[in-house]
Amino acid sequence: MKKSILFSIVWIAAMTQAFAQPAIDSLSKILAGAPWQTKEIAGNIILRQAHLPLFDAAQSISILEIPSNAAVRLGILDVSDTLIGASELCQQANAVAGINASFFDMKNGGAVDFVRVDGAVRHTAAKAAFRNNAALAIDSSAVRIFARDSANAQWENSIDSKNVLVAGPLIMKDGQPARLQENAFNKNRHPRTFVATKSNGAVLLVVVDGRNARAAGMSIAELYLLSKALDCRDAMNLDGGGSSTMYVRGENENGIINYPSDNRLFDHYGERPVANVIYVKVKN
Numbered sequence: 001m002k003k004s005i006l007f008s009i010v011w012i013a014a015m016t017q018a019f020a021q022p023a024i025d026s027l028s029k030i031l032a033g034a035p036w037q038t039k040e041i042a043g044n045i046i047l048r049q050a051h052l053p054l055f056d057a058a059q060s061i062s063i064l065e066i067p068s069n070a071a072v073r074l075g076i077l078d079v080s081d082t083l084i085g086a087s088e089l090c091q092q093a094n095a096v097a098g099i100n101a102s103f104f105d106m107k108n109g110g111a112v113d114f115v116r117v118d119g120a121v122r123h124t125a126a127k128a129a130f131r132n133n134a135a136l137a138i139d140s141s142a143v144r145i146f147a148r149d150s151a152n153a154q155w156e157n158s159i160d161s162k163n164v165l166v167a168g169p170l171i172m173k174d175g176q177p178a179r180l181q182e183n184a185f186n187k188n189r190h191p192r193t194f195v196a197t198k199s200n201g202a203v204l205l206v207v208v209d210g211r212n213a214r215a216a217g218m219s220i221a222e223l224y225l226l227s228k229a230l231d232c233r234d235a236m237n238l239d240g241g242g243s244s245t246m247y248v249r250g251e252n253e254n255g256i257i258n259y260p261s262d263n264r265l266f267d268h269y270g271e272r273p274v275a276n277v278i279y280v281k282v283k284n
Helices: 002-018 021-032 086-092 220-229
Strands: 037-041 045-054 057-066 072-078 097-100 115-117 120-123 134-139 142-147 163-167 170-173 192-198 203-208 232-237 246-248 276-282
Touching (some): 021 045, 057 246, 072 086, 072 115, 072 134, 072 163, 086 097, 097 203, 134 232, 142 170, 142 232, 170 220, 192 220, 203 220, 220 232
Antiparallel strands (some): 037 045, 057 203, 072 276, 097 276, 115 120, 115 163, 134 142, 134 163, 192 203, 192 232
């Protein structure tokens, strides 16, 4: 017990030091000087990708930045009781871009946390957990991120939006790091997918590759540092690991622009079937 408490104190102290402003400033300079490949895609969306050393490891990062005035709308496409590749779901939605979204039942299919699409509740959460303490609300091109309201057992239902997706853990709220539980999921490096918002109203959809010598992946604490260095205000983690996939229509053979890890190869063909995606469509 004493050993566990001591380890927790050391870990919390390390995280506090990592979150210090000098670390953020240093990371911001590294990102500013990184060899980003930048491309504008439909709807004034900016795609940025880079392979760079970060957190003493090789990293591969893909970012879709959606300005507040972009001529697009965001949405959720959810499949109720099956699993389909994120690239195929984005194509079904006629999307110009998208990412994988919530956690799901790998055996039986379907999301395992609350999902509301176009006003209809499609899934509910079985129980509260550290991985479902945040919610994403989508209204046209506007995105809001919420922290779980522990005083309200039905907090997800209380969110005033037709499109709500619960996942987590919460990374950042109002520019401050969320309190993270000490566990392997949070502390170990994995491929990650997350969504973030900036003070200027821009939305970031981000995929960090991992499980490869050319892409180490990140911990949740490292996602906070990355989000902060990208000048984000709110951020929440989505499903990651082999699920982490970013799609951009017309790119590569299948539209997948990151390096999904489920086939253990550093290519664009290792995507895992998922339960839902967050997609981006050009407004008609």
